[in-house]
Structures are given as structure tokens and as C-alpha cells.
Amino acid sequence: MARPSDHVDGARLWRRLMDLSRFGARPDGGVDRQTLTPAEIAARADLVALGRSLGLEPFTDAAANLFLRLPGRRPDLPPVMAGSHIDSQPTGGRFDGAFGVLAALEAVEAIRAAGLVPERPIEVVAFTNEEGSRFAPGMTGSDLFTGARAMAEVAAIRDAEGIAQGEALAAVLAADRDVPQRPFQRPVAAFVEPHIEQGPVLERDGVPIGVVTGIQGTRRYRVRVTGAAAHAGTAERHERRDALMAAVRMVAAIDRAASDPSDTKLTVGLFEVTPNAPSVVPAEVLFSIDLRHPDNAVVDRLDAAIRAIVEGERGPCAASLRQIQHNPSLTFSPVIRGAIAAAAGGLGLTHRDILSAAGHDARQLHDVCPTGMIFVPCRDGISHNPAEWAEPDDLAAGARVLADVLWQLANGDGPGADASGDPGIPR
Template sequence: MLITPSINGTRMLGRLDTFAEIGATADGGVDRQSLTEGDRRARAAITEIALSRGFTVAQDAAANLFIHRRGGHAGTPPLLIGSHLDTQPTGGRFDGALGVLAALEVLESLEDGNIQTAAPIELVVWTNEEGCRFAPGSMGAQAFIDGTLSDTLLASRSTDGLRLADELAATREALPQAHLCTLGKPIAGYIELHIEQAPHLERAGIPIGVVTGVQGTRWLKVSVKGEAGHAGTTPLSARRDPMRAANMGLARLYETIMQTDTDARFTVGRMTVEPGSVNAIPSTVVFYIDIRHPRLKELDAIEAEITVTLHDAATGAGCTIAIERVFDMEPARFDNTLINAIEDVAKARGVASTRMVSGAFHDALFISRVAPTAMIFVPCRDGISHNPREFVDPEFCIIGADILFHTALSVSEMPLAEGNPTIRTTAISNNHKGVGT
């Protein structure tokens, strides 16, 4: 009788508990920010396991960590699987870590079963996916595809004032067991298991999301200028109030963009008011708008609607306005071969799945520029993430890892298409936080 190989779910769940203790917070969360001592401890722990199983370990100049299991065909580019180990300051135990530890379980289960794959399979731990301590997020993945870290980036400083170049060096030096490898290399493809970070799978009662791509994102900087005045003496007819203009325009946009298109996302996450006095009419209001949509045409239409609406509101309030696009990421489409492979595996394993677009950035977004890429999502309770209450049912952790295992096993035996076309990106200016997730 043919025995179907499978993962050791109990072992993986135990590892999730163990790694959650590294950077554990009193409220049940995890604070393991990138390139900190906690991050280094987590890297050391996974390296120790890898070496004990006979895998080889390497890291590159960006401190991306690679755990390699040999394939049967020498010289064949590896299939990468993995995610990240860094967290937000108020992070949970599953975001990133589930993808890494599930990938480790894939390698160990292949080893346990003495299964020889044609292509090597390699676990990758990307550096600084979250972008909360150093900007931008997905720094390691971007450096991997660029093949370099700029001098400007290396000179940048963390939220606690430390230089990136020094923190990268300290992280690499803390892991002398890993040999240094080049930054960037040919790969056969990349598959990432991740928690959904939204409530859709849970609400639908579906355990597996087959991610077809990542929605496009734009950030707009809006500057509204009026005239400062006395709050107690200036009548409405004499006011040129930029806060009034901003409020009128945003109120209209909140009533239209997401109300009329369920795929659209519209967020105002930062606003500053000058001079910032309680008893003075502002002279200037500056705020940032984050817009997202899976389709480029609709993203263009949303930006056009924002421009017209805010200009009308500013004119009506006697103010002037300037709108600047400071970040632009076109929608990304993942590889059809990998998407179909995940769906086929889920069907064969008797697991319900659905196709979906990711609303958040992930390292996979950037790797999809240079190699066939796909993602697997599993539900998280109430869609909560970046929060100590982040939770994934153990059953879904095991199902997700099982689908990753069998997909990697299947894909490692097939030739993959050329990498996807380059996604055009316009980086945000240096005085603002970079890409986040």
C-alpha cells in the first residue's frame, strides 16, 4: 500500500509555542522587531535545528537567512519557501512565524520520509518584513531582487537611533554557523504560507486561501493652505479654513469610494495641522491618503475622484490645495502554474479553498518580480493581526503546512515559467516611513 507522506503537526505546533517565547510580552503577544536581540535569538534557534538535521545554512549581506536541503539534480535553482520572523512591537505569534516554521516542517518531513526532490528546497527567513524599526518594510526581499543595499539605506537609523549597517553586521556576526552567500541568486520559484490578516476566510468557513496577487497601492500627500485667524473673532464669511476644506472633502470621499466598490480601500492615516493652536484657525493642513485596489483602472479612477473632490472642497472654502503621489505600487499578479498547483493539492487533500487577492504587502510581492510566486493564506480569528490577540486555530496551522508541504513536493518536480514582469514602483520620499505590511 502506498503511504502518502505528511507533516508532523504536533512538532510544528510545539515550535510555534517555543518561538512565541522569544520576545514574549506580558499580554500574550510577541515583540521581536527586526535585527534586535530577540530576532537574533530566533534566527539562532532555527539554525540550530537546521544544522542538527544536516541542512546547510547561509545568510547574505541583508541578513536574509537560507536553510538548504539538497535536490537530486545538482545545479538546479532552489524552490524557496518561507516568510519572516520579525514582528511588530505589538505583534502576535503567527504573522510570519507560521510561514517560517511550516517551511521548516516541510524540510524536516521530507528528511523524515527520506524523500528526494528533483530541485533543492530552501527555507528563507526574510529580513525586516514589518518595517517598524527600519524603513522600508520587506527590506530583505527587496535587497534580494535588487542585488544591493544602497549607501543611503545602510546609513539609515532605526526608531531607537541605531545604524542599519551596524545592526546588519551584528546580526550576521551573531550567527557564525551560517556561511556568507551572495545577495540575490537564481531561484525556481517562491511559495509563502501566511495568515490572512483579514476576516474573509473565517467568515466563509474556508481553511485555505489561494492568493492570486496583491492589490495596487498609492499614497497621496495632500496639502491644503488657507489663512490663520482668531478662533473667537473671525466669522464664517471671512474664514479660509483648510481644516473645513479637508473635512468637507474627506466626508464626501468616505461616503463614495468604499461604499460603492467593495474591492476599494480608502484610508487617511496621518494628519498634521499648523500652527496647531487650540484657539487659532489653521493655516495649513497636511494629510496622507492610502488607496488600494486589485485593478489598475479602478485605482486610477479612485485617484481621479479624490483629486476632483478635494479640489472642489478647497475652492469652496477659499483655500488652495496640492496633491502629490508619493508612493505607487501597481497590482501584482502571481504565477498561474503555482496558483493551480496549490488548488490541485487542496482538492486532492479534500480541503476547501478559494482564490483571493492580498490586501497587505508581503515579501512575496517583491519576489514575484523575478520568479514564479504564490501565497497560501489560512484564517485568523476575527481577522486580527499585528496584535497580541492574533490567533490561528491549530487545525488551520496544520492544514496550511500540509498544503505547503504537498505543493512544494509537487512543484519541485516541475519546470516553472519565467519570472513575472517587473512591477513598477515609485518609492516614498526618504522623510516618510517606507513600505509596510
């Protein structure tokens, strides 16, 4: 029987990646295609047209998640899904998220080119707002799809301009042309997300395929420190309620607390000072905290430390801490990991297990179906940056592995199948 991987066209995949990067293109070669913006609306319409040209059935949901469906012989069976997202950071690259969606599309096209019809449907998906750069936190599309969040909560989130996410979703859905909506929490047989590694391990080791074992845990916070504005020349130090000095004390103490263990990832990436004038004592500071570690116990311990530090270092100011996201570490399905490793081995591609240090929509899907991820190398591990780069041959290799994995999962003949051919995914 023909293998779908034999029909993957790396040049076609590369061309489509470059074509997609035109939507939100930056002068420095990067991409600014933030979620639910005109640039993403245009990219979404392009994907719908491309899917239709390949005989795929487009549909969406109230979160504006986009699906392109390849029918199977048994349309009553839950589908196998693959994909990622097409939104970017404001200074993003051309491959983060986009590779996963277009690799899934390439895999489905390869299955069709091989003259094969899967038993169960296969759906290419582009989830909404994975990045969270415009509406924080991210992954709200996959959260809504899986039932992890309620629409009322997500719709109320506002961007820096005061636009509610619900308003932006309505605008995107109104721009769709003949794309039907389906409900959330539809049954899914399995989910596979291809992605650039966003780290240096695969490139350093000369390994083209990473079999992702899981995702490290994370907590994200917003801290608001409120003091009082005062004249820089007349206000006595001992009388000031200086929000910036309090915030600096907090960040320094949190940095010290997070130094043990040494592999803890701590980022304070957002820092807003009000009124932000050189001769005025700052009245208010808003800052973010992004905390990550593979060991949930470490994350939980540092959570308690951060809360104590914010209270202990506020001085005469008021301070509030709001946790906006908590995702424990997880381990992906051994069935999906085995299918990825076997497909890579069958193609003669070196592969290795690797933990994802970054979050992905696969985290949310893990809670509702067997899930896994395929990593491919990226240059110097750079991502969320216009310098983000992946080699065409590595991208093609990831798409070839994905094509064979999807075919196996959609037909019940992949690794992990029992004597009846059931791969351990729901029928």
C-alpha cells in the same frame, strides 16, 4: 512512495510557533518583534540553531534575509523557496509571517523524515522588514533580494528614533555567528508563501485551504502640510495658516473620493501634529494614506484624485505629497496555483480560490519566478493584533499541503508538468 505530508507533525509546528512568540512577547499575548531589533536578532539566532539541528545550511545576504537550505541531488539547479517573515507590528500576533517560516521548516523536516532527497535544493526563507512598522515602506528585504530597490535607497531610510536602516542591518549581520553571506538576485525556481488569511472568508465558509489567486494593488503616501504656529487666543481665523485644518479638509475629501467604488480600501493610519499643544495653532501635520483595490484602473484614478485634493485643499499652507510605495494588482502563477489545489485535493482538504487583500513578500518574488500563496483561516479575520489566532489543525493542514507542493516543485512532477516532467520552472 511516501508522501512528505504524512510526516508533518502539527503538534511540533504549534510548539515552535509558541516558542518563537517568546521573542518580543507582550503581556497581552501578542508580539512586538519589529524588524532589526534585539527581539528579532534573538529569534533569528534561534531559527539558525534550529535549522542547523535539522541539517540545513544557513546563509544570509546584505539585507539580512535569512535562508535555511536543504541540499538537493542537483545543487546546480535554482532552488524552490518557501517562507515569509518573522518581524511583527508593534501590537502584532503570533502567526502573521511566523507561520509561513515555520510551516516551510516543518515541510522540509517532513521531507527529510520521509527519507526523500529532492532533485533541486529547497530553501526556507525569512525576509527582512516585511511589515514596515519600524522602517517604511515594508518588504525591503524581498525588494533588495529581487532587485526592485537599491541598497543605497533602503539603507538611508530612518526609523522614528533617527536610526538608519543601514545601521540596523549592520548590527543584525554582526550578531550572526558563522552565517555566510550570498549575493542578491540569485536564481529561484519557484516561491510558495504560506500565511494566515488575515480576513474572514475561509473561516466563514468553513474552508481550510485558500489557493491565493493574486494580490490587490496598493499605493502608499506621506503627506506633509506646513503652516505656521500661532496663539490660539489672539490669532485671527482669516490670518491663520492652520496645518491641521488643511489636513482635515484633505482627509475628508479623500475619504469622499474613495467611496466609489465601495470596495476601495482607504486608511489614514498615521497622523502627527506639531507642536500638538492645545493652545497653539498647529504648524505642521504629517499623515499617511494607504489606498488599495484589485482593479489597477481604480487605484490609478484615485491616485490622480488624491494629488488634486492635496493641492486644492491646502489653503494658505504649503503641502507636499510623497508616494512611498506603488504595487499594481497581480495574478499568481497558474502552475503554482494548480500544484496547491492538487495537493489539497489529494489530502482530502476542501479548498477555494481567494484574492489576497493584504501585501506579502510573494508580490516581489512574483516578478522573478513562478509564485503562489497558501492561506489558512484565522479567527474573525483578525490580524496585526494580539487577538490574532489560528487553529492548530488549520495550521497543520496548510503545512501538509506545502510539504507536498514543495516536493512536487523540487522534482518536476507537479501539476503543470509537460511530457518531460518539466513543471515550467527554470532549471
